[in-house]
Amino acid sequence: MTTHVTSTGFIDDLKAAIKFAQELSREGKTDEAERQWRSILEVHPDSLAATKGLVQILNSRGEQGLAQDQLRRFVSAYPIHANVLAAAQQWEAWEKTGDDVKRIRIAIVGSGTLNSLSSYLRVAVASVGLQPVVYTGEFGQWAQDLLAPDSPLFKFAPEIIIIAVDTQTLFPVNALKFAPTAEEIDVELKSGIAHINELLSSAQKYAPAATVVLHTMAVPDYSPLGILDLSSQGGQRQRIEAINAAILSLLQEQYKRVIPLDLERIEARHGKSNVRDERMWYMASIPYDPSFMAVLSREYLRTIVAVRGLTKKCIVLDLDNTLWGGVVGEDGYNGIKLGGTAAPGNAFADFQKALDTLRQRGILLALCSKNNAADVWPVIDNHPGMVLKREHFAAVRINWQDKATNIVEIARELNIGLDSLVFLDDNPAERGLVRQQVPQVTTVEMPKDPAYYTRTLLSLDLFETVALTEEDLRRGALYQEQQARKQFEESTAEAGDLKAYLRGLQIQIKIDTANSFTIPRIAQLINKTNQFNVTTRRYTEAQVRSMAEDIDNWGVYSINVSDRFGDSGLTGVALVEKSRDSWKIDSFLMSCRVLGRGIEDALLHKIITDAKAHGAQELIGEFIPTEKNAPSADFFVNQGFTFIEEANTAMIWKLEVSARGHTMPDWLIEL
């Protein structure tokens, strides 16, 4: 059997090798075909034909996960137009297969021909491990799609709706006319805003659970007034800025959950002249060049990641040549480059500032450095160039152990999954090791020059949220309070009295039903909590709101916890489906931070009390095991439920509501 791979590893005739692999595949010799495809890819990793061949073989064997990994790696390494389109076709074919949990339904409508943009969107969504299911609006049909209640868009039941209508279509007079009159400007502004209002109102009505992303208006590359545009009253740029101000005003008044997309900024960043291929625009109304479609689809991905709770939670940072220039163990406190007006110290200071901004937004920072602690802390505590301080780091590993082990320990200490971590290190060898040993961690490819560190960090689309909650803003402080609690635990543990510890914490709890202030945080917890989560059902903010408003059929509970060391905030949620005789716990989840203190008992107790008062006889609980929720596996048995049966993947439990009083833990103070 010839593989056309010579002993020196070169394929003398790639075409023949491909043909041979295809023959093997046609003959049903899948193992041999797979070997052949893999040998071709070893020499020609950029071969689309070989990738498609291998994906097909893996697919036919039912190894869809492997096939998808292969495709993801290929298009990430070789993102040329042809590969993106081919990969998108395959993702489209996978729409109906595979894990339901990974599917995300996105509708995109707007001006121009959007089919290629959908392809780029599919590939972007797939790159974060989701299965894209995309509805692309027909040319010029956005109004029909959004205004008719039974339109194909609403039938599609999107979770995300992207509205991409451009300035020249919605506001042609404001965008392009040479010297429009004040009246013309105003009439068009009002009718354009009214149209946008119509579209959003209809989307809200017929797809209330969907998150809408709305393009704001980009400024055309040139103004009819030339250099006089800005100094002319009511010049083109000012008119478009007024339009955008009116759009944002409308959103703030009536559509707070719609996400406006700052298209002008995104286009400017890419370079206005790179946004459109005029030939494709004139020939087929394709509005964007492939390079911009790649950028724009990753901008959409920011929102998608946020909506799906895939936001990364923690950045693990190296120190030497990452947070400062030089190696502190060799160059010493005075030898490292940090802060000041000279390069590279100023570049490293800016990088620390950018990291600090993310920290303020609720992303945790952790340190992982191969150093002696005695060399490091004086710099962190005292160096005038340091922006980040000791208390800004939620976890620290400064030792000579390998970084992969340290990172695993950091994840465990912070009680977050490895797939929530991002690793930044200037050293390619360290990055390679971590990528290999802990592939679930996102290891960022850092540029060699620290001048580009800040831009690299800011371009990452991994840290977005759809709502900045108080918990986000306080998260760093929350971890500090946790350290204090741990120290107290250690001191009382010596005495061996758990109850003394619990009483000593002076834990106060407040159980509420959801209101408009708490709904964003409740939705956030529902989407992020993996470990103590009995069913891991994910709901959007809009869906939670619907449940909270439907008080006859749903109970949306939250529990706030604070103790003498600090306020942990809203850390537990329960969704309960009510019927006359039986209440069912649809979701019961808690932040790991507050486990082991009876908080879950308190929340359950409240549900039982309410069920009793309502006249229900039984409370049903479901446990759906996942890779991550083992910590909640014993919840129902511990709370006195009896096991009923296994239905599909779920374990069903039941509690007779009147039976043996379920009690509220006596060390908790209920507010």
Add this chain to the structure above:
Amino acid sequence: MASDPQVEQLRSLTAEVLGVDESDITDDSSSKTIPQWSSFNHLTLMSTVEETFGLTFSMQEMTDLQTFRDLVNLVHSHVA
């Protein structure tokens, strides 16, 4: 045409974009003979050839192009 490697590369590329077998691509293949050669796929084909060979075609050249033979000639004229 003889099996000129550039021609074969173009044939392979065209087959890939249109989603047909290489054996279906002959000199006279066009949107009239291959149903998958839609106007959208025509533009994708143009972009892919440009990207692969590092060329830029004008709108006129792209709209004038009808057959596979035309494509081969166009690429030859740009590369030569």
